[in-house]
Amino acid sequence: MHREELQTFKGWFKQYVQGFYSDDPAVQAGIRLKEEHTRRVCTAIVGIGRSLDLPPEDLHLAEAVALFHDLGRFRQYATYHTFNDRRSENHALLGVRELERAGVLAGLPEEERNLITMSIEYHNLRDLPGKLPERPALFARLIRDADKLDILQVFTGSLERKEAAPNPLLNSGLPDTPGYSPVLIRNLLQGExxxxxxxxxxxxxxxxxxxxxxxxxxxxxxAEIRRNGHVEKILDSLPGTEEIRRVGERLHIFMASRSA
Structure with a gap:
C-alpha cells in the first residue's frame, strides 16, 4: 500500500467518525474512547512492524488494518449504547460491512482488500483459525497484539487511578463484587x-x-507489556489469595521464557 492511499483512508475515517459525534455526553464519551483507541493502536502496530523490519508498504497496510479494526464500534455504540458484542452484534463483522457498504477499499488490489477485511474479522476472536497462510496470519497477529496492548494500557490506567466505580465502558458492565470464578483460575494456571x-x-x-x-x-x-508493568498492576488489584499468587508466578515464568 502507498502512503497516499493510507492518507486517503485517514481522511475518510475522520469524516466517518465525526458523523457519530453526539450532543449526548454518554454517547460522545464512547465515540471518543474508540477514536482515541484507534489512534494509539495505529501507533502500536507501526512500532511492532518496525521491530520486524517490515517494508514501508507493509507498514502502511498494517496501519490501515489498525485504522479500520474497530470501525464497527462507532455504529455499534451509537445504535446500542454498549460495546458488549453479546448484547448487540459482533463489532468486527459490523465494521467489515461498513467498509463494504462505503466502498472504501474498492481501489486496492484484491490481496490488500482481503488482508484488511480478514484481519478485522479475526482481531476479536478468542483464537485465530488454524492453518492460516503466512501473510494473512502476520497481519492478523499484528492487529491482535496492537489492540491488546492499548486495551491493557487503558485498563491498568483506570486501576491506578483507583476510580470509585469501574468505568462501564471498560468492564463490560460487570458488577464489582468480591471473589472470582474458579474456571478462569484453571485456565490461567493451564496456560489457556x-x-x-x-x-x-x-x-x-x-x-x-x-x-x-x-x-x-x-x-x-x-517487552512493552513488561516495561509498563501491566501484569503486576492487574495482579495487585485482585484478592491476595494463594490462587492469585500462583497465577502471577505462572504468568511471569511464561513471559520470561518468551523473552528468552
Missing part, C-alpha cells in the same frame, strides 16, 4: 485463554485480560 462467557464480575474481567498474555505474538509487544 479465558472465555468471555465465563466472566461473572469485574475481577473475572481482570483475569481474562491476564490470560491475553498467552496470546501475545511478538517480542516488541511483550
Amino acid at each position: 485463554l479465558c472465555n468471555y462467557s465465563d466472566m461473572k464480575n469485574f475481577n473475572d474481567r481482570k483475569l481474562l485480560m491476564l490470560s491475553w498474555i498467552y496470546d501475545i505474538n511478538f517480542p516488541w509487544t511483550l
Whole structure:
C-alpha cells in the first residue's frame, strides 16, 4: 500500500467518525474512547512492524488494518449504547460491512482488500483459525497484539487511578463484587485463554485480560507489556489469595521464557 492511499483512508475515517459525534455526553464519551483507541493502536502496530523490519508498504497496510479494526464500534455504540458484542452484534463483522457498504477499499488490489477485511474479522476472536497462510496470519497477529496492548494500557490506567466505580465502558458492565470464578483460575494456571462467557464480575474481567498474555505474538509487544508493568498492576488489584499468587508466578515464568 502507498502512503497516499493510507492518507486517503485517514481522511475518510475522520469524516466517518465525526458523523457519530453526539450532543449526548454518554454517547460522545464512547465515540471518543474508540477514536482515541484507534489512534494509539495505529501507533502500536507501526512500532511492532518496525521491530520486524517490515517494508514501508507493509507498514502502511498494517496501519490501515489498525485504522479500520474497530470501525464497527462507532455504529455499534451509537445504535446500542454498549460495546458488549453479546448484547448487540459482533463489532468486527459490523465494521467489515461498513467498509463494504462505503466502498472504501474498492481501489486496492484484491490481496490488500482481503488482508484488511480478514484481519478485522479475526482481531476479536478468542483464537485465530488454524492453518492460516503466512501473510494473512502476520497481519492478523499484528492487529491482535496492537489492540491488546492499548486495551491493557487503558485498563491498568483506570486501576491506578483507583476510580470509585469501574468505568462501564471498560468492564463490560460487570458488577464489582468480591471473589472470582474458579474456571478462569484453571485456565490461567493451564496456560489457556479465558472465555468471555465465563466472566461473572469485574475481577473475572481482570483475569481474562491476564490470560491475553498467552496470546501475545511478538517480542516488541511483550517487552512493552513488561516495561509498563501491566501484569503486576492487574495482579495487585485482585484478592491476595494463594490462587492469585500462583497465577502471577505462572504468568511471569511464561513471559520470561518468551523473552528468552
